Amino acid sequence: MTTEKRTEESTSRVPVLVLNGFLGSGKTTLLRSLIEQAHQRGLDLGVVVNDMSELDVDGQIVARTEFTDEGDRRFHSIHACVLSSRKGVGELQKALESMLAERPPELIVIETSGSCHPMPIVEFFATQSRFELTGLLTLVDAAMIDQDYDRGRRLAPSMQANVRNGRRDTTNLLVEQVLFCSHVLLTKADRIGDDGIRGIAECIHGLNPLVPVMSLPWGNLPIDDLQAMPEYDYHRVRPLIEELSPSFESERSEAPSYDLATRVIKDDRPFHPQRLWDTCTRHLGQYIHRSKGFFYLCSRDDVSLLWNQAAAGIDLELVSYWRAGILENDGNNLGEEERKGLRERLAKEAGRFGDRHCHLTVIGDRNQVDRFTEAIKKCFLTEDEIVRWRSGEVFPDPWPANYVTRTR
Numbered sequence: 001m002t003t004e005k006r007t008e009e010s011t012s013r014v015p016v017l018v019l020n021g022f023l024g025s026g027k028t029t030l031l032r033s034l035i036e037q038a039h040q041r042g043l044d045l046g047v048v049v050n051d052m053s054e055l056d057v058d059g060q061i062v063a064r065t066e067f068t069d070e071g072d073r074r075f076h077s078i079h080a081c082v083l084s085s086r087k088g089v090g091e092l093q094k095a096l097e098s099m100l101a102e103r104p105p106e107l108i109v110i111e112t113s114g115s116c117h118p119m120p121i122v123e124f125f126a127t128q129s130r131f132e133l134t135g136l137l138t139l140v141d142a143a144m145i146d147q148d149y150d151r152g153r154r155l156a157p158s159m160q161a162n163v164r165n166g167r168r169d170t171t172n173l174l175v176e177q178v179l180f181c182s183h184v185l186l187t188k189a190d191r192i193g194d195d196g197i198r199g200i201a202e203c204i205h206g207l208n209p210l211v212p213v214m215s216l217p218w219g220n221l222p223i224d225d226l227q228a229m230p231e232y233d234y235h236r237v238r239p240l241i242e243e244l245s246p247s248f249e250s251e252r253s254e255a256p257s258y259d260l261a262t263r264v265i266k267d268d269r270p271f272h273p274q275r276l277w278d279t280c281t282r283h284l285g286q287y288i289h290r291s292k293g294f295f296y297l298c299s300r301d302d303v304s305l306l307w308n309q310a311a312a313g314i315d316l317e318l319v320s321y322w323r324a325g326i327l328e329n330d331g332n333n334l335g336e337e338e339r340k341g342l343r344e345r346l347a348k349e350a351g352r353f354g355d356r357h358c359h360l361t362v363i364g365d366r367n368q369v370d371r372f373t374e375a376i377k378k379c380f381l382t383e384d385e386i387v388r389w390r391s392g393e394v395f396p397d398p399w400p401a402n403y404v405t406r407t408r
Helices: 003-012 027-041 057-063 086-099 119-126 142-148 155-165 170-180 194-207 223-227 234-252 273-283 323-328 336-347 369-377 383-390
Strands: 014-021 045-051 075-079 107-111 131-141 183-187 213-215 260-267 288-295 303-310 313-321 358-365
Touching: 014 027, 014 119, 014 170, 027 045, 027 057, 027 107, 027 183, 027 223, 045 057, 045 086, 057 075, 075 086, 086 107, 086 119, 107 223, 119 131, 119 170, 119 234, 131 142, 131 170, 142 194, 155 170, 155 194, 170 194, 170 234, 183 194, 194 213, 260 369, 273 369, 288 369, 313 323, 323 336, 358 369
Parallel strands: 014 107, 014 131, 045 075, 045 107, 131 183, 183 213
Antiparallel strands: 260 358, 288 303, 288 358, 303 313
């Protein structure tokens, strides 16, 4: 093949950037920043979001941004599976083909689920003639590495012990996400000191000396830098693929591996704020890797909040106002037609309290996840408390008013 023909084919391929990384490492935060930057620059961006949970929390978060249209062919949400499974790879293929149905985007960004292994994605793009994998960015939660792996010093020994014992758990996933990446981005660096970041960076770089390790402040990364990335180096990881393939076949199934389990909590009742606070501060252990979703507190029943827990940290974010809360507010300044329209929409809701609901996903070690999930369920108001809440009783609420908090 001539040089001219190779160049022509390369320029016609759509560049693809993959955001990989363990549960709660900050992929969605970075993706939202990239979407905003693309909008500001007039860049035609395609987006694929993957969530292993049936609730599709990450997809809903991205779809709520003012720059994303959930019905647009440029935005695709793949949930209830991981992209590293056979089903996930098939869904990814369909999403990418849909983006090419009209005008190809200038750049495609894929956010994987936190339990997604990068190897099947690398193998997939190695066979694609219409897409060019450029960056495979692995985001690493520096605060989690600092707490759970002694600033990264325990990562390599834990991995070596797993190899000796024929075991595959979340340590394997963490290390192999680093081994396959083109860049490592350390997130949440603001929670630990500069010395800690340097130590973690040294340990991570020791796992993969051929890729840069950078600190990612507040989820910000210039999209211009990403567009300038060269094609992913498939040759570098070919020996790694050959080494892992024999033991990886079971991980291509539909169910996630690594001793992870997922639980879903659905309820129309609000949480008791004090009981929820106490449960999180007392029962949120090391092996609850991630929980996320939308919920409300009985003390703030007008607002829909985003629950975002990773390792020992919990953030609360104001998402929107419940329609039921708006209608119940005497100072809403709505006209009679608007009130009528809201009442008609709320009458179609299945829950007892209008459109209010609590939908959460909990992901953790399969031996620990049920204990924490049941503890969270006990934080909903009892029937007696519901009567008192609806009668106007004020319940103690220790959660900060600014909706941003970390329990530990």
